Amino acid sequence: MKYIVVLGDGMAGWPLEELGGKTTLEAADTPVMDRLAEKAEIGMASMVPEDMAPGSDTANLSVMGYDPKIYYTGRSPLEALSIGVDMADDDVSFRCNLVTLSEKEDKYEDRHMIDHSSSEISTEDAEILLEALKQGLAREGYAFYAGTSYRHLLVWSHGEVSELTPPHDILTKRVGDYLPEDRVLREMMEKSYEILSAHPLNKERRAKGLHPANSAWFWGAGTRPALTSFEERTGKKGVMISAVDLLKGLAVGADMERILVEGANGGLHTNYEGKADAAADALLTGGFDFAYVHVEAPDEMGHQGSTEDKIKAIEYLDGRVIGRITGRLDQAGEDYRIMVLPDHPTPIKVRTHTKDPVPYMIYDSRRADSGLVHTYGESAARQSGLSWPDGYRLIDHLLELDER
Structure with missing residues (x-):
């Protein structure tokens, strides 16, 4: 069994009048995510504790399973590790x-x-x-x-x-x-x-x-952080694929391997296919159990206040990353569970991060068709009724550690 997190940084947002009351995630053309959602668990998760700032540092710590209240010592020290x-x-x-x-x-x-x-x-x-x-x-x-x-x-x-x-x-x-x-x-x-x-x-x-x-x-x-080993905590040998030093620093702190992808730059025109292939190669032939694929582009476009480019970044993530990874694992006949989510919202209206819960989706390739018709987005995730107030616990659910 292989496990994947695909993190669309800042991908969530607020409804926009010009999009007919939809968010950028809901307005984007995401056939891969919507296809997976038909057989997936979807819900909402709070990745930023109420009394902490909504940064990518605290939020990604949560996504990786580290309670920010215990492990957070500042953003730049994580980048220093990288x-x-x-x-x-x-x-x-x-x-x-x-x-x-x-x-x-x-x-x-x-x-x-x-x-x-x-x-x-x-x-x-x-x-x-x-x-x-x-x-x-x-x-x-x-x-x-x-x-x-x-x-x-x-x-x-x-x-x-x-x-x-x-x-x-x-x-x-x-x-x-x-x-x-x-x-x-x-x-x-x-x-x-x-x-x-x-x-x-x-x-x-x-x-x-x-x-x-x-x-x-x-x-x-x-100040200098001290994270526990991801492999020791979860039993999974993990790899991080990201263009930004914050995520690469988290990997160093958690004793995860890092793969540096040529042409990956954290912008809208990054090497999406290179990231997807690096993840698939690591899982299929590299001996890794877990891959964390971080894509910065939706967040950057949110900061720029560009509705069009944020939608484009989400669509690139859908087809050029998620579709490519799942396609290769399906072709290889490999069983896998993949979680797709943002770390935090970066709404176009405010052009910065917010603490709102984020929509997550967990797809299991072994799961039979449930006959559900929902798509992946904020509204559908809220309507599911599933909620994780302590978002840092969600990765144990993905890795099936909470089912032991």
């Missing part, structure tokens, strides 16, 4: 986004957050700009590390954890109300604008119609 940073117990890491701020204002605090991803900047461009920050912001006790696309890292030796605001939560807003109270962090952010806004690469990006990556933005502070 990058290979060996943090000391009293080090504090911060996510360092390369963001786009408005450029007409005279003072840094009066600028507005235009784009948390700088037009989904390429890793190659980002590395050039991060090198400029390393040189221009050099300071004892602070170190920058390159990640993927706009997602990078700052580690403060013997630092202090402080509450900071994610840039995707303040799109279009004046940044002055959300700057760090810590003097050094604030000075570094302000100076980063001076360094990056005049950088030749950003001049080229403006000429190409791309948003300049003109400032660093620190958030997601935390």
Whole structure:
């Protein structure tokens, strides 16, 4: 028996008037998910505890079976694990986004957050700009590390954890109300604008119609995490397939293998087929029992506020990932259980994460046709009456561990 999680990051949302009262998930053309739903269990699950922020960090911990109230120590430390940073117990890491701020204002605090991803900047461009920050912001006790696309890292030796605001939560807003109270962090952010806004690469990006990556933005502070081994806890040998450092860091912390797929970039035009094939290969010939396939695109399109592109991302996930994985396992005659779900909603209306429960679907290839007609989406999942208030318990249900 093989087990799969396909995680459409931020795939859930709220009903939209322009979609006739449907969500983007419900409006998308998803024949594969709808076909599976006819024989699947569907319901709702709360992946973010009520008293915690609705981040992909807390939510994916839950999806993987780790109670965030016990295991969460901050977002950026998980990314540090992926990058290979060996943090000391009293080090504090911060996510360092390369963001786009408005450029007409005279003072840094009066600028507005235009784009948390700088037009989904390429890793190659980002590395050039991060090198400029390393040189221009050099300071004892602070170190920058390159990640993927706009997602990078700052580690403060013997630092202090402080509450900071994610840039995707303040799109279009004046940044002055959300700057760090810590003097050094604030000075570094302000100076980063001076360094990056005049950088030749950003001049080229403006000429190409791309948003300049003109400032660093620190958030997601935390200390070194300590997760228990996924295999020891579940008895399943697992593999993680994702383009983003957060999920790759979760895999490192859980002692899961990681497969890096060429062309997987966390954007709308990622290598969907490569991710699907990597998962199928791992399960069919690689000796793995469990594959976690994470696709970032729906979340990114939700942050951008693009209904059309979020629907497109969901449709790509349906046919190019879920359809490809299940097709290969069916062809091989392999029994499997697959769970499809988001980690959290990213509604178009608010362009950021919310704590709402998410719809999940568990399909078992051994299950006979139930004669059900429901499709996969928020409304159908709510109507099922199935609910998991503690979402971190759901993976044990997928893996049949709760049936022992």
